[in-house]
Amino acid sequence: MSLSEEQAASLSAETVVVAAGRPARRRDEPVNPPLVLSSTYFGTGPLSDGDRGYGRYSNPTWDPFEEALGQLEGATLPGLLYASGLAAASSALSLVPAQGVLVMPTHSYAGSLVMATELAEKGFLELRTVDITDTDAVLAQLAPAGGKAASMLWLESPTNPMLGVADIRALTAAAHQAGAVVVTDNTFSTPLVQQPLSLGSDVVLHSVTKYLSGHSDVVLGALVTSDAGLRATLLHHRTIHGGIAGPFEAWLALRGLRTLALRIERSQASAAVLAERLSTHPRVGSVRFPGLATDPGHERARAQMRGFGSVLCIEVSPVEGQHGGLSGADAADRMIRALRLWLPATSLGGVESLIERRRRHVAEPASVPDNLVRMSVGIENVEDLWADLERALATLDG
Ligand SMILES: Cc1ncc(COP(=O)(O)O)c(C=O)c1O
Structure with missing residues (x-):
């Protein structure tokens, strides 16, 4: 030992x-x-x-x-x-x-x-x-x-x-x-x-x-x-x-x-930045992240955690427009397909940022909204991650 x-x-x-x-x-x-x-x-x-x-x-x-x-x-x-x-x-x-x-x-x-x-x-x-x-x-x-x-x-x-x-x-x-x-x-x-x-x-x-x-x-x-x-x-x-x-x-x-502490420090900090920015984005209906002061779990998380983790979830808003627009789930899928840096894949906790719409899994309960997108924030530069998200969300505009 x-x-x-x-x-x-x-x-x-x-x-x-x-x-x-x-x-x-x-x-x-x-x-x-x-x-x-x-x-x-x-x-x-x-x-x-x-x-x-x-x-x-x-x-x-x-x-x-x-x-x-x-x-x-x-x-x-x-x-x-x-x-x-x-x-x-x-x-x-x-x-x-x-x-x-x-x-x-x-x-x-x-x-x-x-x-x-x-x-x-x-x-x-x-x-x-x-x-x-x-x-x-x-x-x-x-x-x-x-x-x-x-x-x-x-x-x-x-x-x-x-x-x-x-x-x-x-x-x-x-x-x-x-x-x-x-x-x-x-x-x-x-x-x-x-x-x-x-x-x-x-x-x-x-x-x-x-x-x-x-x-x-x-x-x-x-x-x-x-x-x-x-x-x-x-x-x-x-x-x-x-x-x-x-x-x-x-x-x-x-x-x-061996590198867990460094990875967690970086990914937690980036997740907090992204959660704040996404929470005011017009294409995002809601953000789930215990680090947000408005999150229902915020006070409890503060009392029992040292930080708030580096997974966050967003609900992508439906898109109104010609030909019936897009449902929230379809808008989420389109946004994910437009990403170049975030990797569309299941799992979480790796050095690379992963993203997926959870209801693509048949085992995921129907009480999980079908437009819910889970994001595992990695250790890349946070501005690069944000730029990729912003660009992909902008593809829903027109
Ligand atoms: C919270 C949680 N617990 C358990 C598991 C199962 O772990 P594994 O895929 O290593 O069997 C997962 C996998 O995604 C998970 O997210």
Whole structure:
């Protein structure tokens, strides 16, 4: 372990992303952890806890990333890497007992919602979806009078793609009172912007695919907890269900993590500038971004985040004119096709700015407006990003 728990706690997160997860300081040790490609390990005697044994149980290339992520989230234990964010979600959902109640945001990431819905349809659990920004509504679902109390509260804040902000502290406290375990998807914020464990959550989930690795070149997920019992259960699930990370992906993710602080600093600042400018653009009906003082989640975000993230959403206005004009969705598609710098692609959190109309995904719920465009702001020059947007929006004028 290159940084002790105490050292990591005394350093700023900007330093921990660089210093954590390094090999021991011994003469001629490499300064970066090596990539270990082996599906098995030498051994003769009976396997016990801590033995590497086999490539599905452990890999030395996972360890430094897991250590660094655990320290960044303020956990007392290393994180657990998975093959994808959804492999991590599947492991987290395994904590719900048979026929237990899962309370989940109506606007969670669509893949997590599909997974939970399918489990509910098979009768494995009872799913209650709720507007996560409405604290009273969530409380009512956690412990309904005369009804079954929840086994798990799933939080995502800000939500993907509606950017709704949950009161994580109040909801986790109520969930614990009801006897539920709380899992928070922290993909949009990263531990540099929000630390759900310090707000009371039991387990933090990441799509490492996004900001943590940061270059749109790997698919990975992770869970982090300070609860040894929960971690053992999750580790067992990962080992037996096999949703493990490839060593090369893990190595790339740590390489990406080294620049997380710089990337977040730049992309958050640019997102704030773009949100302000878009909010007064005549072709934009509304902007969702918790950093705007007018956003319904602004005060909550200020209370529990260090910054507001770098994803924002706009609703493109319909265009009136000859031949019936354009619906908001068609106007959004035309604007996106006219962009030259922003990349029309799904996903988020990479160095490059990505944009997409979310309802092009059939799994996206109909409550997401069909003209809603999600923008993941990268680290390019903000004036170049703005010029591209302005020019593309101007193509709707005539
Ligand atoms: C908030 C959030 N959680 C989880 C996931 C799933 O992650 P992955 O695509 O790595 O499986 C995504 C993917 O977009 C996401 O945006």
